Amino acid sequence: MTAHSKISADLIVIGGGIHGCSAAMFAAQRGMDVVLIEKDTIGRHASGVNAGGVRRLGRDFAELPISQHSMELWYTLADLVEDDCGFQIAPQIKLAETPQEMATLTERVAQLRTLGFEHEVVLDRAEVRRLLPAVSDHIVGGIGSLRDGFAQPYQTTFAIARRAQHFGARFFENETVQRVEKNAQTSEQIWEVSTDQATYAAPNVLNCAGAWAGRLAESLGETVPIEAVAPMMMVTSRLPPFCDAVVGAAGRPLSFKQMPNGTVVIGGGRLGYADPSKNLSEMIFPELRLTAQTAMEIFPIMRNATIVRSWSGIEGRMPDKIPVIGPSAKHAGLFHAFGFSLHGFQMGLGVGDIMAELIANGSTQWQLGAFAIDRFAQRPTF
């Protein structure tokens, strides 16, 4: 690319994680001319290195409609992107270690029923053991969403990116956005996005910049309390098959999955050290120790496991642990989808589809009020 070339499009997506790639794919499929700009490479951060859980179970009620929509898209993803993405339908199970935890989980499922959601079910002691024969004796029960699943995160994000390009989206990797501003010379509302290598122009900009999205929003006058965090994960050497489900715990951070090749991926949200300005995150093993303890206590077979690798990815977390999704509160033609707070992978397809609809049509039937960017703004007090 020559310096200072100018590229025009209908939509500029900033950020090549699963949300950005998915929005680019669905928008391009609708016939929009899409440019996607990624400062590193596709799926470099949270989208490429997360634990791969495709989970509706346990979500915030506000997220559930979008999560359900997303789930339908996951079931047909292989056909849509012509890659199986390593996706497999599997139960997601959340375990109760005490009767109190069991009561809380049971109450949640009852509440969901009143709201019309049937995907979560209560699993008694025997049912948990039928699904998870290797589980520890002390587990009293749990809840499950039996047609959730898991996928290979990088394979998925990479496949979506390729499909977006197949539909005509243009991807520019290793380009850092430096400025987003309205072009004052045109009568129409045109955004100009300048990177270190080129300038892009489009009537619509979608901010999918993950942990880096706050800086971009702030530069456009929309300050949000997003925090960059680095959830830690580890993977063991291969073990004989003993667990087909993705397992979490009600009372302690845990995400536990035996992959088809026998390795076990263990995460759950204990945090390492994140330095988004340097693109770096670092493990804190005395903290990850607690995750190792939890995994061994819930699955005693793990006492014999060996950790071969650990990693973390930089992700954006909001104070209320739900994302920002929707139009800007300040500017026409600006949209946001970021801050997925450690559980955005499953939502990637649904959010991409909804954002494409919103941007292409100017409206959507989906309720996005709970995810409004201005929900953190200081309300007048007296």
Add this chain to the structure above:
Amino acid sequence: MTPKTNPGPHSCDLAIIGAGPAGMAAAATAAQVGLKTVILDEGDRPGGQIYRDVEQTTAQRKQVLGSDYTAGGALAAALRASDAVYLPRSTVWNISSKRLIDYSLDGTSFQLQASAIIVATGAVERPFPIPGWTKPGVTTVGALQILFKSSGIVEEDAILAGSGPLLWLVASQMVAAGSPPVAVVETTPPRRLQAALPHILGALRGHHYLRKGLSLIRAVRRAKVPVFKDATNLEVIGDQDATGLQFISKGQRRTVSARHVALHQGVVPNPQITRLLGCDHYWDSKQHCFRPVTSACGLTSVEHVYVAGDGAGIMGAISADLQGRLAAQDIATSMGKSPPERSDRLAAKLTKDAAIRPFLEALYAPAPDVMSPADAVTVCRCEDITAGAIRDAVDLGAPGPNQVKSYLRSGMGPCQGRVCGLVVATIIAQRRSVSMDETGYFRIRPPLKPLTLQELARFQPTQELDP
């Protein structure tokens, strides 16, 4: 025995990782000037690979292994006599950007905070993926030599195949031990000697290396070991276990039977720790490997982190000793101590010792096909990924080793790419027609060596520091 209390101090001025020539020399030097020094090493005794078990060896093994090997005894003795805290059986499995070291000793993990670090983890053998190299019975020439040094065992019925000085050294040591190899199959391409001749002046300055090399080759020839030159298209044969090696030598297809096939294509810096710490690296087109960028004293691009010995680039044991001392002196100087030797004299000795290198590098550069195996050949042994699968991933758009790793899992297994890393990077660079520097290398993740979940679950380093 499981130590319950920290076997070493909680903090030190200098932590050295690896007790080979560079590490031993650095530790003795640093301790001599009064730096609080800790040296951690995976072995039971100091020596590293080159001087492995040099303190323990018998008279007969000394005779087989030669005086270049026994010379390491003095370095081990100096380390033992020094005030450096020497921690054998200690596996460093993580180092933070603040130089907090996590290490495992006898099944328990501890932490050590270092003001400065010297990475002295030496070299690893360059991968040489050929059809059948994953069969039982296939090993590396370096692994054969470790067997002599640590156990006095000389593998019988073995073919040595590949290229490089170690191939001839081990062949001659096997001859001296009375179990000569079945054959030496040399992949060094024809006319390499002519290519190396422009460097002969330098080689003559290091004439003792040249003399030694020629005497090794003569010893193998005298013992009537069949030597096949200009070998290409190597393939290990055998239904299950290896039963021999097939290849083309000087236009003729050959098959040599043996139960063991030891492969070798020279050695390259062990990149795990310098990559973990995010040190800048560059591709050395003469040594055909990535090397960390360093100052003359071994300081990397990461402050207070040094690298000495073959981990900085392949220069051999004598240079490793000198580099260890230079690095330790540089750290001592930065901490206000006066160094015991003049650094310019050490640097001059280093220049002299390095004189042979351009000749050796030109002579023993890996043949072009070594690093670009055919599509069907397994490259990543841990995850069973072929060269063809890597090329397909590149064709789909995976731009570098880390994307290929995320996509295929190559480099995600227990070895973390120690075996396949350079080949994966080379295949990608060739497929994309970009440089090795642009292609880059795997990001290395802790633990550097596998760690049991139980050990992590018990990992509660004491926060208090020494007074």
